[in-house]
Amino acid sequence: MTRIAVGGFLHETNTFAPTKATFDDFVQGGGWPGMTQGAEILDVMRNINVGLAGFVETAEAKGWELVPTIACAATPSAHVTKDAFERIGKVMVEGIASAGRVDGVYLDLHGAMVTEHLDDGEGEILARVRKVIGQDLPLVASLDLHANVTPEMVQHADALIAYRTYPHIDMADTGRACAEHLALMLASRSRFAKAFRQLPFLIPISWQCTTDQPMQQIYQRLTALQSSAVPTLSFAPGFPAADFAGCGPSVVAYGTTQAGADAAADEIAAAVVGRESAFDGRIYLPDEGVRLAMELAKSASKPIVIADTQDNPGAGGDSDTTGMLHALVRNNATRAATGVLYDPQAAKAAHAAGVGATVTLALGGKSGIPGDAPYQGSFIVDSLSDGKFVASGPFYRGRQMDMGPSAALRIGGVSVVVSSRKAQLADQAMYRYVGIEPTQQSILVNKSSVHFRADFEPIAEKLLICAAPGAMPADPATLPWKYLRPGIRLKPNGPVFMPR
Known part of the structure; x- marks a missing residue:
């Protein structure tokens, strides 16, 4: 029987916000289910709109045995405390390490977590999991549409699959997509080629709505490009309030060939950049x-x-x-x-x-x-x-x-x-x-x-x-940025960030 280790650890970090996320915030969950561990996860994560619930449903339909570790989330806030990150991360990583024989790992992550001691929370989690499972086992993660995807995240994961709707009505669907992608990897016993593009301007969240233009049109094109040759393609507009070098929009593609992955990623990146002026609108006092x-x-x-x-x-x-x-x-x-x-x-x-x-x-x-x-x-x-x-x-x-x-x-x-x-x-x-x-x-x-x-x-x-x-x-250009990557524009057609 195929055995898959699973877990979830989600936080969207606004580094300019007034209140940090403590361990107790993850225990309580805010609008998310409260912290659960072990077999209880499989009871809690059902029939709700979260990535892990969708993955569990599809995995069980395929007859996979699931090895749950920990699942938790906290209301978006300022940095996750070091205590919270290390305590939760320890349970997740040690749970995977002690799971015995597994054929793969699925993690439900956000993609925009910054902690008191780490700029790239998800990159660190994926690196620690990769270290304990080795280079051969597939590691797949679902991400929020607002993920600030980093090179380290792309390096350590075999697939990162982001939501395609904002409002996020497809979180469970994204978990299902992760299960299907993992099934492809298990069947072919091979990895897909990766293509990763970081885009040159921050996108205000009010204009990331996927029922409006230009986002609706971009995601329609993204869906059309997905095929057996490019089974997974994601555009993450990013969360424009995390002051670190990885903040901003990105595209990640996975293909049977490097050329195919590159072509799909380049087409979506060009579609976003070509519509830069459309990522703005009227806001009232x-x-x-x-x-x-x-x-x-x-x-x-x-x-x-x-x-x-x-x-x-x-x-x-x-x-x-x-x-x-x-x-x-x-x-x-x-x-x-x-x-x-x-x-x-x-x-x-x-x-x-x-x-x-x-x-x-x-x-x-x-x-x-x-x-x-x-x-x-x-x-x-x-x-x-x-x-x-x-x-x-x-x-x-x-x-x-x-x-x-x-x-x-x-x-x-x-x-x-x-x-x-x-x-x-x-x-x-x-x-x-x-x-x-x-x-x-x-x-x-x-x-x-x-x-x-x-x-x-x-x-x-x-x-x-x-x-x-x-x-x-x-307007993200009004934030007191210090650590963005040089050259990124602070809003559509806005000023260019240069470190002082």
Whole structure:
């Protein structure tokens, strides 16, 4: 029987963010399943939208025996602590080393992990796994679309396969693709030729959405190029908030010949570079966006949905800035809701006061973001929740969520979802769990950049993007970069980075 060792270790690192990822953050998981080890992984990783779940499903259908090690993820943030990386990495690597005879290894990784002591977390994990399995066993990994792929990652893995959708509704599908690629390698007992290209400009995450152009067209071409001669081809637009030399977009191709892999990689790289000017769009200031939303709502039959993109906890924000809340209240918005605002102290105060009570709070604004501050005001407690619910939208897809003690607070015509844990608002259930029906609002302000689109586009009259103060600037050229590779442009058609 074919035996495959498997594991997962995911983190998207914003090196400019205010809060680091500790071991306990991986234990809890945020919007991801909590840390699991050993056989329990095969129970937890089923029927949910994560790479490991898709791999497990396909591997079992092929009759493979799986040897699970550890699976964990944490909400995007600043650096992963050395303690967390080393403790988790040790379990994963030692689990593979002690697995006995295996025929291959599959890892569910992100591709944009930076730690306190390592710039390239995934490159290090892959190198350590390669060291214990030797050069002959196949090693395959799934990656996030936002992966900052490095030469070291490409060197140590036999295949790196990235998601193709943003919102990431194909995470499980990518795990399945990894299983199929691994099956090809096992059947042929050979490796594929590799081609790797790093591209010359950073792409803002708001314009990496694959349901819009130019990304949609690029991925259509990528799919058309894939064939028996080039079985795997990936374009990763990158995560443009990790200050190290590997940050940026990339293309990775695997072919039966080096010429075939090179040709496919070159064609996709040229398609991206040729559309550089299209990776940009309109972003509104908070008051400007709220006033436009209020005007549009007058004749709309569905909500106007605003992305509070710079405080996206899926990109390293603490999900607690108040710029958009201030704009909603200041402009007298009605039938408006926003969330999820992370403030455990405010949630605790709401629970202590009870439904119907009025609580005076300094809400949010505790992460020290320049230009941001707590919202000082009196709020009515409309509802309370223990924070546990099932997310049913296409992105989270069936995950058991635990946001901790939560509340719906109301000030004027604005309702606020307040939680004790952080997760990107990418599912309508993240309003409903505190009694707010999103389809009945005129304006929704989601702390997300793109993932919310998967569940909110069908109920939205129009989508807007606003830039209130936050940890993930919509324009990467505004970040204080120090360690990028020389010559890369800081945004499409933007200034060139040169180290000082």
